[in-house]
Amino acid sequence: MKAGIITQARMTSTRLPAKILKEAGGRSLLAWHVERLQWSQLPVFIATTVNATDEPVVSFAAAANIPVFRGDEHNVLERFYGCAAQYELDIIVRVTSDCPLIDGYVIQQAVEQYRKENNPFLYLSNTQERTYPRGLDFEIFSRQMLEMAYGEADSIAEKEHVTPFFYKTHATDFRLKNIKRKSDASQLRITVDTAEDFELVKILIEQYHAQNLSAEELIHLLEQNPELLAINAHVEQKKA
DSSP states (O other): OOEEEEEESSSSSSSSGGGGGGGETTHHHHHHHHHHHGHHHGGGEEEESSSGHHHHHHHHHHHTOOOOOEOOOOOOOHHHHHHHHHHTOOOOEEEETTTTTTOOOHHHHHHHHHHHOOOOTEEETTTTTTTTBBBBBOOEEEEEHHHHHHOOOOSSHHHSSHHHHIIIGGGGSSEEEEEESSSOOOOOOOSSSSSSHHHHHHHHHHHHHHGOHHHHHHHHHHHHHHHHHHTTTTTTOOOO
């Protein structure tokens, strides 16, 4: 059963365009994102769009030797399905590229747990009941489930956000399982969607070497430094 991480990436984000190629610590956020995903020891794939605006993403991937799949900008579900099919993935880990400090070790442990379950209809994530900070999100599901969603999903939301077909529209058809921390850190925010988010991540990387820290070390750092939390505490997550 071949497992792989597919990260969705595009340059035309609405609140902070081209954010994934903004630099912190001398490297792009996308470079840090991919490097930390590789901690998982799983292959990483980038699902981007066919738009000319995403040529820089393709160029980055070529330079980093990361396989790419290109598809429709708004039908992200189709992009994931096409990527999984082209690279023959049986188990898909879905992440988003606005998470430069995501922890590949946490993903590695989750995939091991997923494999032990041995259930092709299992949806495993750390997002159904949030206890991890935003920016450490992942979802794991089978190619069989992805094929079902690709063939049956008909709403704009299902196609744009990939996984609502599993946990919302057809929740009773699948086994939904959530990974939780012992304590709740969901109030923390280390995703990049706004200028304030980027300011925080840039400080974390350049002053605290956060690119080398585990998820738990990051959480501890933020909890011990409320002045860092204040930088983007007012930012509201964009609604799906």
